[in-house]
Amino acid sequence: MNIINEMSLSFPSKSLNESFARSVAAAFVMNLDPTINELSDIKTAVSEAVTNCIVHGYRRSKGTVYIKGKITDNNKVIIKIRDKGCGIEDVKKAMEPLFTTAPEEERAGLGFAVMQSFCDKVKVKSEPGKGTTVTLEKTISQTDNDR
Amino acid sequence: MLKTEFKNNILTAYIDGEIDHDTAAKIRSRIDGAAQSLKPGLLCLDFSGVSFMDSSGIGLVMGRYRQMKMLGGALRVINIPESMYKIFAMSGIESLGVLR
Numbered sequence A: 001m002n003i004i005n006e007m008s009l010s011f012p013s014k015s016l017n018e019s020f021a022r023s024v025a026a027a028f029v030m031n032l033d034p035t036i037n038e039l040s041d042i043k044t045a046v047s048e049a050v051t052n053c054i055v056h057g058y059r060r061s062k063g064t065v066y067i068k069g070k071i072t073d074n075n076k077v078i079i080k081i082r083d084k085g086c087g088i089e090d091v092k093k094a095m096e097p098l099f100t101t102a103p104e105e106e107r108a109g110l111g112f113a114v115m116q117s118f119c120d121k122v123k124v125k126s127e128p129g130k131g132t133t134v135t136l137e138k139t140i141s142q143t144d145n146d147r
Numbered sequence B: 001m002l003k004t005e006f007k008n009n010i011l012t013a014y015i016d017g018e019i020d021h022d023t024a025a026k027i028r029s030r031i032d033g034a035a036q037s038l039k040p041g042l043l044c045l046d047f048s049g050v051s052f053m054d055s056s057g058i059g060l061v062m063g064r065y066r067q068m069k070m071l072g073g074a075l076r077v078i079n080i081p082e083s084m085y086k087i088f089a090m091s092g093i094e095s096l097g098v099l100r
């Protein structure tokens, strides 16, 4: 498994960067020739992870959101989204569908559930007071015929 | 981002573009402003112009559902683009009976 492309990106935790981040992720996977659905899945999952950094991670502060992307030669896309914010006390509980610590802001508690259903694999590493890293993995389907 | 129309006691909000945490806040305050002053029997969210949404869109719909209940009206969501079926399906919103 060789790495065929990589990227890294960082930006301030402003909500207008949510659309910027998912557009970059979409552009990054573009040369794997993803289907419209695969592209939409990646955009949505990245949007969830980046929004969580901004809304929860840096809730009481400003900070920087870091993204690292990798594409390997088996058509796998790996995207890491990291913040140095408040961290998550209980990751297992946070990942349960409908769990949210911000219901008054009309958060549905579905972000992690969306990431899990739209990607092949989601890993979450978090330490209270230090921050959170979410790793998303998705293999893009290969078409044998030239489209 | 949003056009509204009030006719026959129905307030229709035509949402346009992408719904995320950033845009949802603005869309929400525009819709709630109109709903609170017009007190429609039905609030209709028209999604035909929506090109992207994440879970913030689900929060927006659930929030308007509660808002309309409080105002004594109902909610309906119409013209959901096919690319958003998946996220609506996993949200459980279907059980509210507001999707068309």
Ligand SMILES: Nc1ncnc2c1ncn2[C@@H]1O[C@H](COP(=O)(O)OP(=O)(O)OP(=O)(O)O)[C@@H](O)[C@H]1O
Residues within 6 Å of the ligand: A048, A052, A053, A056, A057, A058, A083, A085, A086, A087, A088, A094, A095, A099, A100, A101, A102, A106, A107, A108, A109, A110, A111, A112, A113, A132, B055, B056, B059
């Ligand atoms: N980067 C993060 N830093 C700190 N806490 C986080 C982070 N990401 C998620 N959380 C915690 O995990 C909970 C669940 O996250 P999830 O994305 O599933 O739902 P939500 O963000 O609350 O709602 P939604 O994503 O539907 O708007 C959050 O409410 C928050 O408490």
Ligand SMILES: [Mg+2]
Residues within 6 Å of the ligand: A048, A051, A052, A110, A111, A112, B055
């Ligand atoms: Mg979230």
